[in-house]
Amino acid sequence: MPHPDRSAAASLGQVQEGIVRNPVLRGDLRARGRSRRLWLLTLIFLGVTGALVFLGLPPELDRFAQSQAGSLYVAVLWVEVVLVTYGASACLIQEIAIEGEKSAVDLVFAPFPPATIVAGKSASSLTTIVCWLALAAPLLVLTTVIRQIPWPWVALSLATIAVVAWGIAQIGLLYDILFETEFSRTLAHWGTLLIIFIGTAALPPLLRAFNPIAAATAAAGGVPPLAPLGVYASLGAACAVGAYVRLRELPGA
Amino acid sequence: MVKIGVPVPVHVVIPPLPFAGGAELIVDAPALGPQVGRVVASSVVPFQAVPGAARAFDIPVVVNDTRHPLAVTIAINGREILRREITIPPERVSDRLLVALSDEQAGLASLRRPPLGTVTTYVTGETLPGRWQEYGAVDLLVIRDLDSAAVGRAQREALLTWVRLGGRLLLIARPGSRLPAALDSILPAVVGEAHAVDSLSALSARYGGVFPPGPYPLVALRPRPGAQVIAQNEVPVIVSDREGAGKVTIWAFDPWLPSYLKWDGRLQLWGETISAGAPAAVDPDAVAEQLPASTPLDPLAHAAVGCAIVLYIAALMLSIRRWPTPAGAALGLVIVAAGMAGFALLADLTRARSAALTEATVLQPSVGTGVARATTVASVAVPYGGRYRVTAPPEAFATPVAPASNIKAVVTADGTVLTGTLRAGEAPRTLLAVSAAPIAASAWLSYDNRHLTLDLGSLRLHDAELRWHDRLVLLGDLPPGRSVMEISADAWAAAANDGRTRSEFSSHIRDGIFRGPTGDAILNGATPVLDGELQWPAPVFALDGARAPGRRLTILLVPLDRR
Numbered sequence: 001m002p003h004p005d006r007s008a009a010a011s012l013g014q015v016q017e018g019i020v021r022n023p024v025l026r027g028d029l030r031a032r033g034r035s036r037r038l039w040l041l042t043l044i045f046l047g048v049t050g051a052l053v054f055l056g057l058p059p060e061l062d063r064f065a066q067s068q069a070g071s072l073y074v075a076v077l078w079v080e081v082v083l084v085t086y087g088a089s090a091c092l093i094q095e096i097a098i099e100g101e102k103s104a105v106d107l108v109f110a111p112f113p114p115a116t117i118v119a120g121k122s123a124s125s126l127t128t129i130v131c132w133l134a135l136a137a138p139l140l141v142l143t144t145v146i147r148q149i150p151w152p153w154v155a156l157s158l159a160t161i162a163v164v165a166w167g168i169a170q171i172g173l174l175y176d177i178l179f180e181t182e183f184s185r186t187l188a189h190w191g192t193l194l195i196i197f198i199g200t201a202a203l204p205p206l207l208r209a210f211n212p213i214a215a216a217t218a219a220a221g222g223v224p225p226l227a228p229l230g231v232y233a234s235l236g237a238a239c240a241v242g243a244y245v246r247l248r249e250l251p252g253a
Numbered sequence: 254m255v256k257i258g259v260p261v262p263v264h265v266v267i268p269p270l271p272f273a274g275g276a277e278l279i280v281d282a283p284a285l286g287p288q289v290g291r292v293v294a295s296s297v298v299p300f301q302a303v304p305g306a307a308r309a310f311d312i313p314v315v316v317n318d319t320r321h322p323l324a325v326t327i328a329i330n331g332r333e334i335l336r337r338e339i340t341i342p343p344e345r346v347s348d349r350l351l352v353a354l355s356d357e358q359a360g361l362a363s364l365r366r367p368p369l370g371t372v373t374t375y376v377t378g379e380t381l382p383g384r385w386q387e388y389g390a391v392d393l394l395v396i397r398d399l400d401s402a403a404v405g406r407a408q409r410e411a412l413l414t415w416v417r418l419g420g421r422l423l424l425i426a427r428p429g430s431r432l433p434a435a436l437d438s439i440l441p442a443v444v445g446e447a448h449a450v451d452s453l454s455a456l457s458a459r460y461g462g463v464f465p466p467g468p469y470p471l472v473a474l475r476p477r478p479g480a481q482v483i484a485q486n487e488v489p490v491i492v493s494d495r496e497g498a499g500k501v502t503i504w505a506f507d508p509w510l511p512s513y514l515k516w517d518g519r520l521q522l523w524g525e526t527i528s529a530g531a532p533a534a535v536d537p538d539a540v541a542e543q544l545p546a547s548t549p550l551d552p553l554a555h556a557a558v559g560c561a562i563v564l565y566i567a568a569l570m571l572s573i574r575r576w577p578t579p580a581g582a583a584l585g586l587v588i589v590a591a592g593m594a595g596f597a598l599l600a601d602l603t604r605a606r607s608a609a610l611t612e613a614t615v616l617q618p619s620v621g622t623g624v625a626r627a628t629t630v631a632s633v634a635v636p637y638g639g640r641y642r643v644t645a646p647p648e649a650f651a652t653p654v655a656p657a658s659n660i661k662a663v664v665t666a667d668g669t670v671l672t673g674t675l676r677a678g679e680a681p682r683t684l685l686a687v688s689a690a691p692i693a694a695s696a697w698l699s700y701d702n703r704h705l706t707l708d709l710g711s712l713r714l715h716d717a718e719l720r721w722h723d724r725l726v727l728l729g730d731l732p733p734g735r736s737v738m739e740i741s742a743d744a745w746a747a748a749a750n751d752g753r754t755r756s757e758f759s760s761h762i763r764d765g766i767f768r769g770p771t772g773d774a775i776l777n778g779a780t781p782v783l784d785g786e787l788q789w790p791a792p793v794f795a796l797d798g799a800r801a802p803g804r805r806l807t808i809l810l811v812p813l814d815r816r
Contacts, residue, residue, distance in 0.1 A: 033577045043570050050562040057558055059607060059636030059678060135585075138565060138592030142558065145600035147677055148639045 024112060024120025025127075031100035032128060038091070038098055045083050045132055046139070052076055053139045057146075073143050074220045077157050080136060081216045085165040086193065088129050089172035092121060093189050094182075104177050104247060114247035118173070118240050125169045126162070133158050153222040160219040160229060164212045167232030168196060170239035177246045254374045255346045256390035260313040260650060262382050265325055267308040267335070274330040276302035278310055281324040284317035284656030292318075292656050297663045302329050312664060313387050317656050319346050347372035349527060350390050354378060355397040355425075360509045361523075369524050378403035385414035386650035386687050393527045397425040397509065401433045409435045414689050417497035417622040419534075423526055424503045426472035432503075439501050441480040441494035445473030448488075453506075453516075455485040460525075462517030469512055471505045497619030498626070498812075502526060535615045535628045535766055535810070541654045541683035543765035544611050544632040545758070545804075554603040561599055565592045607636045609803040610643065610796035611681075613762045614789060616809050618694045625692035629793040630654065631684045638677030642797040645669045649688035649793060657682065686793050696783045697814035698740075705738040705813075707731060707783070714809060716755040717785030720767060723748045731785060759786060762806055783811040 032038050056072035090096040094103050102110075107117045137158070144154050171192055179185040200211040208214055215228035255261055263280055278298040285292065294317070298310050316323065322338035349371040351364060358375040365371060371392070378400050382388055388411070404412075416422050416439055424432050424440070428447030432440065449468040457464060471490065476482050480494040493502035506513060513519060565588070572584045612631035619625060629649070633641050644667075645651035651669040653660050660673035660682065675682060693710045698719075705719060705728075714731040719740065726744045748767070763784065789807035796803070 033582075039570065039574055042573070043566070046566045046569070050566055054559050054562055057555060057603070134589055135569060138589060138596045139562065141593050142562075142596040142600050145597045146604050147637050148604075 022116060022120040022123060024107060024117050025123045026120075028098075028101055028120060028124035029127065031098050032091075032124065034100065035098045037096060038128075041087055041096060042132065042135065045087065046136060048079060048083065049076060049136045049139050052079055053143050056143060073140075073147055073149055074217055076140060076143055077161065077216045077220050078213050080133070080140075081161045081164060081212050082197065084129055084132050084161060085168045085212060087132065088125050088165050088169035089189065089193070091128065091172075092125055092169050093172035093176045093185055095172075095186055095189060104173060104243065105250065108247055108250050114244050117247060118244045121173050121243075122166075122170060122236070122240050125173070126166050129162050129165045129169070133162060149220075150222065153220060156222065156224060157216060157219040160215055160225055163229050163236075164215055164232045167234075167236035167239075168193070168212070170236035170243070174239040174243045174246070177243050177250075254350050254352075254372045254390075255316045255319060255341050256348060256350055257319070257346065258315060258317055259390040260315050260387060260652065261390045262311045262387040263314045263323070263325070264380060265310045265312060267310070267327055269305045269307050270302060270327070270329070270334060271304050272302050272329045272334060273304050274302055276300050276327060276329040276334075278312065279324075279326040279328060280312055280314050281326070282314045282316050283319075283321035283323070284315075292658045293324075294653070294656050294658070295661045297661055299663060299665060311382065311387070313384070313650060315652055315656075316341065319343070345372060349392050350374070351393045351395065351527060352376055352391050353395040353397065354381075354399045355395070355509065357397075357509050360514055363520065364523055369520060369527070371523075371527060378408075381408045382411055383407040384650065385411040385418065385420075385689060387411070388415040388420055389650075389687070391415075391420070393421045393423055395423045395425065396433070396436075397427065397507070398430065399433050401435060404433070404435070412436075413439065414624060416499040416501060417619045417624055418617075418626045418689060419498040419619075421499060421527070422501045424501070425507055425509075426474065426503055426505050427507050428470060428472055436501075439496045440477070440503065441501055442474040442476045442489065442492040442503050444503070445475060447472050450485055450488060453485055453490065455483060456490060456516075456522070457518060459483065460518035460521040462519070462521070465512055465515045467512070469506060470510065474503060474505045497622035497624070498617070499619075535617070537628065537630050537654050537683075537685045540613055540615070540628075540630040540762060540765040541632065541685075543761040544613065544630065544681070544683065545634075546680060551603070551606045554606050558599055558603060561595060565596075604637050604639070607634075608639075608641065608796065609634050610794055611804045612792060612794055612806075613765075614793060614805075614807045615766060616690055616692055616787065616789075616807065618692045618809070618811055620695045620812070620814065623691060623693045625690045625694075627686075627688045627690040627793070629686040629688070631686070631794045632681035633675070633684065633794075633796060634681040635675040636678070638675055638679065640672065640674050641682070643671045643684060644795045644797070645671070645684075645686045645793060646688070649686040651684060651686040651794070654683040654685045684794060688793070692809070694809060694811055695814070696811045697816045698781055700815055703740055703742075705740055705783070706735070706816075707738070708735045709733050712787060712809065714783075714785035714787065716759065717783060719781060719783055719813075720748065721745075721781035728783075728785070755786075758804055759806055759808075762808060766808065766810065781813045783809075783813060785809055 053076060056075065091098060104117050104121055140154065172189060175185050175188050179188055197212060201208060209218065209225060210228050210231055215225040218225040265278060278300065280296045281293045284294050294315065296312055296314050298312050300308060319341040322340045325337050325339065326333055327335040347370055349369065351361065351371050351373045353361060353373060353375050354377065355375060361373040364373055381404060426432065426444045432444055447470060449470050451467045453464050453469050474489040474492050476489055476492045477494065480492050482489045483491040490505050491502065493500060508519060569585060569588050572581055572588060576584060610631055610633050612629055614627055614629040616625045616627050633643055635641050647666060647668045651671060652662065657673065660671060663670040671684060673682060694708065694712055696705065696707045698705050709731060711733050713733050717728040717731045719726040719728060724745045725748050726740055728738065787807040787809045792805055
């Protein structure tokens with residue numbers, strides 16, 4: 001008699017095979033769906049978001065400046081953009097090693113062309129990001145409905161977080177291919193994250209809009225952060241192209 | 254004529270218009286408020302427009318800033334049809350207003366000069382207000398010529414109520430004319446036939462000035478018992494008496510006649526008549542300051558939200574871990590969808606339970622009239638921000654305590670609906686309602702301050718106290734009916750150190766009444782007062798959508814006679 005977990009996984013695999021054409025994406029989704037580590041990461045993400053929503057429940061009193069309105073809702077978005085971005089890039093760079101998921105470099109030796117590998121990895125990262133945001137959406141609903149934040153603003157904020165997190169996660173994909181040692185990869189990853197999240201905050205006001213937290217704040221107020229969205233989408237695409245070029249240069253490709 | 258910060262009735266006549274449909278008369282009054290920028294308080298009267306029909310409305314408006322014009326707009330089906338701006342000239346603004354009903358519309362211009370500084374306006378019986386609150390700006394109403402037939406029942410009732418609750422009325426008895434019969438019950442004297450006297454030395458001696466040579470036409474007055482009389486050789490010339498908290502005076506002479514217009518002492522007499530006996534009033538700002546600044550978050554709502562978050566995360570994570578299959582993914586989606594709906598509902602509930610209305614009503618009975626002035630100050634808290642809609646009954650005049658731009662008062666037959674928006678974290682909006690309530694209560698203190706006699710009718714008073722200046726005597730709960738209490742000399746304690754046991758809310762509100770920032774009219778007055786809490790059945794304001802109970806307090810404030 002087959003093991004129930006194995007039969008369930010097989011069933012998931014069959015359905016995915018039908019829906020998902022990219023074998024790398026299919027493999028990653030299968031691995032991520034079964035991963036205890038990713039499950040724990042999701043639990044931490046939801047736990048932190050839930051705790052923040054709960055602690056931010058009492059109304060903020062004695063605030064007079066209009067600019068401060070809805071700050072707790074924005075704080076939830078800040079936490080989401082930081083956690084989702086880190087989680088997505090850490091998974092791609094193998095800093096959080098998901099059981100059964102192969103890195104892009106390892107896949108070079110499998111019969112997949114580099115374009116399939118890069119597209120699959122990018123798509124699995126975006127899927128994970130969207131999944132996390134969707135799972136946390138009810139918690140965000142609680143804090144936005146209570147403060148009567150317009151739905152379009154919430155949708156815009158979530159879209160902004162998804163694009164920014166995906167763009168930055170693609171850097172993780174590139175670093176995973178560029179750096180051979182785990183130490184240098186981790187160092188470069190953290191350095192990049194610090195520059196993006198903290199370094200950009202020290203830029204002149206005009207350039208400060210490219211800070212992911214500033215972009216999420218702008219979106220939370222209903223202002224589409226078009227320039228940051230364009231920059232992070234381009235950054236993601238450029239990293240994907242870079243990863244593709246580098247993969248082609250590898251001997252196994 | 255305008256008195257800053259006090260409601261004045263604006264009489265608007267709308268000419269026949271060729272439109273039909275739902276219409277609104279909107280009066281935008283500029284105001285100086287705590288908000289940054291220009292503040293405009295809007296009062297709205299909805300009506301049904303009929304083509305070719307003229308309409309007239311009286312709408313009470315509080316003007317706070319006369320530098321900008323008052324804007325009157327007619328909108329039909331949401332489209333602006335007419336707009337007129339009314340500039341208020343400075344000479345029409347004063348803190349002393351005299352309204353005269355007289356066929357002869359001249360002769361009082363000299364009252365405008367210092368030290369009186371009184372703005373005078375002439376009206377007719379038809380334009381008298383139908384609500385007593387609209388007399389709020391009037392310091393003295395002079396009735397010289399009044400066609401009783403032109404005054405409706407509501408107008409008569411409004412006039413009588415205003416006088417009983419503190420208004421000052423002067424009637425001019427003229428030969429050949431009758432005083433309005435509707436006022437018989439409050440007149441301090443019976444009016445008789447015309448006659449003349451050769452001298453008015455009593456008036457000269459009292460108010461100064463010299464009369465031109467006589468004779469001086471008078472009307473005979475027969476004072477009622479208890480009335481105050483100024484007489485010339487035992488002929489009453491001026492008779493006055495209290496009517497509840499107000500005062501009614503009859504002059505047996507016509508001050509519009511040349512012999513009186515030439516008298517130098519008349520300004521002194523007018524000044525005394527205008528400013529005499531203003532009743533102590535509750536300062537709404539002082540009471541508003543004592544209302545709670547926020548609503549504590551309902552612990553039940555807090556606990557429900559906490560449990561829901563834990564349940565949601567647990568259900569989701571369990572389904573992901575237990576069923577990593579397409580069916581499990583579908584179940585996860587169902588949980589997320591259910592979470593969205595559930596949390597949206599929970600958020601609505603939490604929001605509704607946080608919005609609350611707190612109100613404090615101060616009832617000031619007018620002795621011997623069976624009517625009391627009810628001043629209600631309420632605060633509307635919407636801690637998470639958003640719109641609010643508060644309804645006050647039709648008999649109450651409702652307005653914001655402090656002017657604010659984003660508040661609209663819609664006056665309908667069912668009452669006044671105040672709508673506005675509060676930002677998240679913004680301090681509660683304070684509202685004021687003034688109405689009359691049928692209350693019969695009286696109390697008096699013996700001249701030696703040792704005996705307090707009470708007649709509370711059917712009212713039961715809780716945590717009663719006797720206040721005089723900054724000292725008080727705690728009386729505890731007082732039963733309905735008539736009772737006599739002995740007050741020992743050492744029962745008086747400092748108001749700040751009374752060892753009181755009543756609720757914090759009640760203590761704050763009483764502090765607001767007696768320690769108001771604008772002059773402590775009640776505390777510093779010579780009159781001792783009895784105060785206590787009443788179980789008053791009906792709330793004045795109602796907040797739509799609020800599920801939190803909101804606190805209410807009713808304080809009875811009885812000025813004590815000395816007997």
